[in-house]
Amino acid sequence: MAASQTIAKTVYAGAFVHSISLTELEICENGAIGVDEAGVIQFIERNGSEEWKEKEGWQSAKVVRLDGKGFFFPGFIDTHTHAPQHPNTGLFGKTTLLDWLSTYTFPLEASLSSLPKAHRIYTNFVSRTLSNGTTTCAYYATRHVPATNLLSSICLARGQRALVGRVCMDSLSPEYYRDASIDSAVADSRACVEYTRSIDPTGAIVRPIITPRFAPSCTAPCLAALGALARETHSYIQTHVSENTSEIQLVAQLFPESKSYTDVYDTANLLTEKTILAHAIHLSKQERDTIRARGAKISHCPASNTALTSGCCRVRQLLDEGLTVGLGTDVSGGFSPSILEQVRQAIWTSRFVAMGDPSAGAADGKAKLSTAEALFLATRGGAQVVGLADSVGGFEVGKEWDAQMVTLGEGVADGAGEGQVDVDAFEVGGTSTALLESTNVDVFGWESSEELVEKWVYSGDDRNCAAVWVRGRLVHKRNDVVL
Ligand SMILES: Nc1nc2[nH]cnc2c(=O)[nH]1
Numbered sequence: 001m002a003a004s005q006t007i008a009k010t011v012y013a014g015a016f017v018h019s020i021s022l023t024e025l026e027i028c029e030n031g032a033i034g035v036d037e038a039g040v041i042q043f044i045e046r047n048g049s050e051e052w053k054e055k056e057g058w059q060s061a062k063v064v065r066l067d068g069k070g071f072f073f074p075g076f077i078d079t080h081t082h083a084p085q086h087p088n089t090g091l092f093g094k095t096t097l098l099d100w101l102s103t104y105t106f107p108l109e110a111s112l113s114s115l116p117k118a119h120r121i122y123t124n125f126v127s128r129t130l131s132n133g134t135t136t137c138a139y140y141a142t143r144h145v146p147a148t149n150l151l152s153s154i155c156l157a158r159g160q161r162a163l164v165g166r167v168c169m170d171s172l173s174p175e176y177y178r179d180a181s182i183d184s185a186v187a188d189s190r191a192c193v194e195y196t197r198s199i200d201p202t203g204a205i206v207r208p209i210i211t212p213r214f215a216p217s218c219t220a221p222c223l224a225a226l227g228a229l230a231r232e233t234h235s236y237i238q239t240h241v242s243e244n245t246s247e248i249q250l251v252a253q254l255f256p257e258s259k260s261y262t263d264v265y266d267t268a269n270l271l272t273e274k275t276i277l278a279h280a281i282h283l284s285k286q287e288r289d290t291i292r293a294r295g296a297k298i299s300h301c302p303a304s305n306t307a308l309t310s311g312c313c314r315v316r317q318l319l320d321e322g323l324t325v326g327l328g329t330d331v332s333g334g335f336s337p338s339i340l341e342q343v344r345q346a347i348w349t350s351r352f353v354a355m356g357d358p359s360a361g362a363a364d365g366k367a368k369l370s371t372a373e374a375l376f377l378a379t380r381g382g383a384q385v386v387g388l389a390d391s392v393g394g395f396e397v398g399k400e401w402d403a404q405m406v407t408l409g410e411g412v413a414d415g416a417g418e419g420q421v422d423v424d425a426f427e428v429g430g431t432s433t434a435l436l437e438s439t440n441v442d443v444f445g446w447e448s449s450e451e452l453v454e455k456w457v458y459s460g461d462d463r464n465c466a467a468v469w470v471r472g473r474l475v476h477k478r479n480d481v482v483l
């Protein structure tokens with residue numbers, strides 16, 4: 001499924017679900033969404049209306065009909081992940097951030113000096129994120145220019161929207177995996193920006209992102225040079241902030257002149273409206289105020305934060321204070337490439353905060369995120385974080401068709417019917433192996449639409465992701481699906 005396929009005018013008919021505010025989902029049981037040849041939504045009809053059949057030019061449109069249990073849902077947006085770390089997914093033992101980096105992460109990333117190895121990992125990871133419904137991804141690559149450029153090319157060829165960043169690190173990292181100088185770090189980053197712009201001049205699919213790994217990996221002059229490069233090239237910026245308490249202490253030692261971790265980045269002009277800050281768990285009020293004032297955005301990475309025991313991010317507080325938040329898988333600190341998994345994990349983390357996590361202070365009943373709120377972060381919130389709020393994240397006329405088709409299986413066979421059950425009258429069989437294998441979500445037929453969404457969130461996975469489109473192009477399809 002290459003990005004070069006031509007798109008037919010298409011009507012997506014059936015149920016659709018999307019966020020209409022932080023707290024509200026629209027669940028339309030019988031809709032029709034018309035998408036033109038440019039992948040742009042031209043009309044949305046609700047309540048079984050078929051007025052579109054009278055619209056000029058739409059009579060011969062292709063129709064993708066979703067019958068049975070399921071719905072169209074906006075593509076997920078992963079606001080922070082590390083493609084080269086994918087082979088380590090699930091491998092972290094009992095480490096915390098700093099020993100995890102030196103034990104697991106730096107050796108693997110360094111090995112992507114081998115382009116064939118990078119090719120194998122990146123093609124697999126892009127397929128994996130697409131098959132989980134991720135239509136946009138903010139990727140860290142490694143410090144290697146050829147492998148970083150390869151990741152940009154793969155995203156473009158597969159049609160996945162991506163921000164792709166060459167990782168900069170001129171300090172404290174091992175000798176075998178370090179930028180030789182500030183000049184080379186800047187020159188190599190510039191080369192990656194230029195390459196990405198050369199293969200996708202409008203940035204419709206891939207865009208470059210300046211990527212200082214995190215403050216401990218960069219000297220102050222290197223951070224400042226990267227801030228200047230981002231300004232000069234009008235680029236996005238991504239980095240990590242305030243993930244782990246030992247890391248915060250290390251930053252205080254390395255940058256004694258700075259008021260805080262956030263201030264290190266602010267001094268280097270790295271906090272802009274186009275900045276994505278991953279984790280942001282232990283920020284002070286002053287730091288949060290600075291981030292908001294600069295318009296920088298936050299990627300909440302709940303699975304990673306728990307896996308590396310970094311802490312419980314108080315997302316409710318960030319939202320209440322007006323910060324912009326999306327979700328990130330942070331593979332391989334995070335153990336899953338799925339944003340649906342992050343939706344669950346974000347809800348869980350918020351419940352730990354609500355119950356009174358020791359690092360989060362007193363219990364806070366208001367902290368709990370609802371399913372609708374977590375799905376907002378996964379779609380519209382993410383779109384705000386990566387600068388695409390006008391084009392993706394929800395279904396409106398004028399937005400682009402970045403969507404996934406969620407199917408929830410045929411339903412569990414109704415052997416018993418209603419009323420009295422005579423145990424002896426039933427065969428002691430079981431649900432078919434085929435059904436067990438095809439979905440993890442058991443649907444009995446009496447669930448409301450709202451309950452089907454809840455079931456998908458709590459027990460769904462990539463088996464429920466039947467097809468995925470970016471800008472109207474089909475970029476993933478489950479094998480059994482005929483469109
Ligand atoms: N989670 C995470 N935090 C980091 N801080 C610096 N590098 C990394 C990384 O690769 N993953």
Ligand SMILES: [Zn+2]
Nearest residue numbers: 082240278330
């Ligand atoms: Zn990360």
